[in-house]
Amino acid sequence: MAVKEALRRVVLVFIAVSWSVASAMAQTTAAPQQPNKPRTPSSVATPVVSEGRAVAPQVVTVVHRLNGLKMFRLLLRSQERVQAIAGLDDAFKLMEDVHTNVIAGLALDDGQTVVTWLPEAEIELGLPTIPFAAPEALLPAAAWPASPRASTRAKSPLSPMHDNLNDPPDLTVIGPDGKQRAARYVGLDGVTGLSILKLSDKNLGTTSVTKDDGIFAGQRVRLFGPEPVKQTVVTNNGNLYVRIGETPGTISTVSRAPSGAVSRFRARLTRLSPANIGGVAINDAGETVGIVDGIDGSEASILPTALIRLAAKRVLTQQSSVPKPWLGVTGEPVATLDMDQFVNRGWQVDRATTLAEDHRGILLTWIAPGSPAAFAALRAGDVILKVNDEEIQTGDDFSWWLQQAGPSNSVRFTVARPDRTTPEAINVRLSESLDPTLAVDILKHRSPLAKGSSLLDQGIETIALQPAVASRLGANAGLLIIYVQPATAASRAGLRPGDVIESIDGRRISSSTRPLLLANSPGATYTFDIVRNKQKIRVYVD
Amino acid sequence: MRKTNCNAIRRELDEIMLGESHRAPVSLHLQQCSDCQEFHQGRTKLRQLVGSLETVEAPADFDFRLRARLANEKAESAHWLMFAQWSPGARGLVLAGFVLLLGVVVVLNHWRGPRNNATVARVENPATQPTLVLPKDTAGVVLPKPVAPANGAVAANSTPKQLHKTVVAVSKLRQPLLARDFSLSPASVVRQQESVATAGDLAVFPIDTSYQSLKVSLDDGNGTWHTISLPTVSFGSQRVLATGSLSNQLSPKGVW
Numbered sequence: 001m002a003v004k005e006a007l008r009r010v011v012l013v014f015i016a017v018s019w020s021v022a023s024a025m026a027q028t029t030a031a032p033q034q035p036n037k038p039r040t041p042s043s044v045a046t047p048v049v050s051e052g053r054a055v056a057p058q059v060v061t062v063v064h065r066l067n068g069l070k071m072f073r074l075l076l077r078s079q080e081r082v083q084a085i086a087g088l089d090d091a092f093k094l095m096e097d098v099h100t101n102v103i104a105g106l107a108l109d110d111g112q113t114v115v116t117w118l119p120e121a122e123i124e125l126g127l128p129t130i131p132f133a134a135p136e137a138l139l140p141a142a143a144w145p146a147s148p149r150a151s152t153r154a155k156s157p158l159s160p161m162h163d164n165l166n167d168p169p170d171l172t173v174i175g176p177d178g179k180q181r182a183a184r185y186v187g188l189d190g191v192t193g194l195s196i197l198k199l200s201d202k203n204l205g206t207t208s209v210t211k212d213d214g215i216f217a218g219q220r221v222r223l224f225g226p227e228p229v230k231q232t233v234v235t236n237n238g239n240l241y242v243r244i245g246e247t248p249g250t251i252s253t254v255s256r257a258p259s260g261a262v263s264r265f266r267a268r269l270t271r272l273s274p275a276n277i278g279g280v281a282i283n284d285a286g287e288t289v290g291i292v293d294g295i296d297g298s299e300a301s302i303l304p305t306a307l308i309r310l311a312a313k314r315v316l317t318q319q320s321s322v323p324k325p326w327l328g329v330t331g332e333p334v335a336t337l338d339m340d341q342f343v344n345r346g347w348q349v350d351r352a353t354t355l356a357e358d359h360r361g362i363l364l365t366w367i368a369p370g371s372p373a374a375f376a377a378l379r380a381g382d383v384i385l386k387v388n389d390e391e392i393q394t395g396d397d398f399s400w401w402l403q404q405a406g407p408s409n410s411v412r413f414t415v416a417r418p419d420r421t422t423p424e425a426i427n428v429r430l431s432e433s434l435d436p437t438l439a440v441d442i443l444k445h446r447s448p449l450a451k452g453s454s455l456l457d458q459g460i461e462t463i464a465l466q467p468a469v470a471s472r473l474g475a476n477a478g479l480l481i482i483y484v485q486p487a488t489a490a491s492r493a494g495l496r497p498g499d500v501i502e503s504i505d506g507r508r509i510s511s512s513t514r515p516l517l518l519a520n521s522p523g524a525t526y527t528f529d530i531v532r533n534k535q536k537i538r539v540y541v542d
Numbered sequence: 543m544r545k546t547n548c549n550a551i552r553r554e555l556d557e558i559m560l561g562e563s564h565r566a567p568v569s570l571h572l573q574q575c576s577d578c579q580e581f582h583q584g585r586t587k588l589r590q591l592v593g594s595l596e597t598v599e600a601p602a603d604f605d606f607r608l609r610a611r612l613a614n615e616k617a618e619s620a621h622w623l624m625f626a627q628w629s630p631g632a633r634g635l636v637l638a639g640f641v642l643l644l645g646v647v648v649v650l651n652h653w654r655g656p657r658n659n660a661t662v663a664r665v666e667n668p669a670t671q672p673t674l675v676l677p678k679d680t681a682g683v684v685l686p687k688p689v690a691p692a693n694g695a696v697a698a699n700s701t702p703k704q705l706h707k708t709v710v711a712v713s714k715l716r717q718p719l720l721a722r723d724f725s726l727s728p729a730s731v732v733r734q735q736e737s738v739a740t741a742g743d744l745a746v747f748p749i750d751t752s753y754q755s756l757k758v759s760l761d762d763g764n765g766t767w768h769t770i771s772l773p774t775v776s777f778g779s780q781r782v783l784a785t786g787s788l789s790n791q792l793s794p795k796g797v798w
Contacts, residue, residue, distance in 0.1 A: 081763065087767075088757075100775050103778055240775060241749070242746070277778045331798065
């Protein structure tokens, strides 16, 4: 009887305890499925592999915001034909954010420096620089006097807009821990196109192990970069949600500089789009191997880590942007050309055949007026065979040797010409430019930043407004100031971005006229009638 | 008159049977103390009143019922004493069963571990909401689906070393919040500017912007206008406006 009672009690206790435990587990199950916690900074670069997916702690998200004025500056640098702004959405605010670019960044191992490929970095760099060559370019270096032309536009600041006039770069870095940190723009490396950012303190908490060698065709890489998340996360506050996405790929070709070091490599990716550019490439061991800086056909072009570190070192040393050498030409490697392209440039077939079979040299297709190449009498159709006696086969070779020479230094070209039977030696003093593509575009194609350059020479960048748009600012029509270069007469006089110039020296400015030529007399004072905050103000610029 | 003396006299008065005579000292005290004399008269009347009542017969099972009720009350007030009163064999069986059950629970938890590496802590009643004590590095978590607004809180955390370990948020009341019944009231989300969630297994960050496009009409200088749309967000090197080339490359389109 006692045993029976004991068994009954055991069963009762067992049922009671089971019910309690099952109830607790049911509550846990009933809770919404909580996704994994965000990865906290790791002290090693080895990716945390979770459920078959890799996570790269050295990859951060860079958010670059542009206000309306900067968007107008971008507009002037685009292919759009712009005489004036004729209409604007009500949501378009001049002084508020109208565009956000989200791109990957590579956190260097100091936990404070971030390297990224900002597509709109040029907007943060003051007035466009036209790197005209000095007339003395053909003279021996010892005889070069100061260049009068270089005293104007060529002196655009290499540092971004760290002044009280223009909005500074609006940059935010989001680390692997999800925290958002304001970043300072240190400068642009003209050679690589990479932007260097600095956080205020060493709190990024990531380290980056880089891999400079051991890169080979067939190697697997993973490309990490921010991508939008669609309809998977609550968005009831209107925010856009992004995550670090991963795109696998395989290295297809590896290019080496004349020094033997890897100068670039290409990878085939499972997904390829402009959104991949700026992504950080990482190998299976979690080591950083490069940053994507372009798309070449069906492949991604990747800058190796050695060049990335050099770029960061250049910019951090100077604490400003570092230009690249500028020759002032466009061209194509001979190895990539067909016979017609030689013949069209005045080459005879037999000589062109010899050149093509050698696979050496760069065929020049255009010479920028006023450039070092123009002063050196280089012409379209010339083929540069050597730089300082070093043979050239590819575009990267040519770039590498120009970089070795450095900006403002002299190089010696060996040039084959259609009308000469033997190559010639030509000395050229290089100029410098942060963005040679923009310089070429200004000189070759478009005008807003080049034509009627008097206001630009005063350090004032403007865009014309039709009356319908100007009325929003309290003006009838005129020129909207979108950038004022610091330490100029215009800035000292008090002109500010956002002002609308209605007249200069009593001449009214309409959107259809191009009255940008100022009297070019020394000591002249210009009278600007402007509208600021819907109030008319007169400003005198000496 | 000493109070202690009065007490002794009254105690003796209570012990004297009805009709018995007092001792001399008691009689003497009653003559001198009006209070005790009044007490004596009251008690005498009470005794006479009770003595005049009829005798009440108790039920036959009164004794049994009284003992049964006392036993029940003792059992309800101390369940654990039952276990102590069990036989050694019964106690051993219960303990063995409990250990077996704990083993099953541990195995089940381990099996469910990877999906429960972040534990959600909720508060069922905002009015009695205890304060959550979370690890210092918790940045806040966004739930993957919307919930109704309330003052409740949701938090989750684990460190890389705890990927397969359940973390329990504990209230200041030192009660595991998992054991609370929250099924009837939804909890809200702790949302910070820097909040982080995950989608799948990748971290998700909110960015203060949204998809839309802004229209800008341009006068090309030839008497014609055209309107372009400017996206408010772009990823990677997606240009807001076409520039003809991807600038800033090492050798973009053969530009030197």
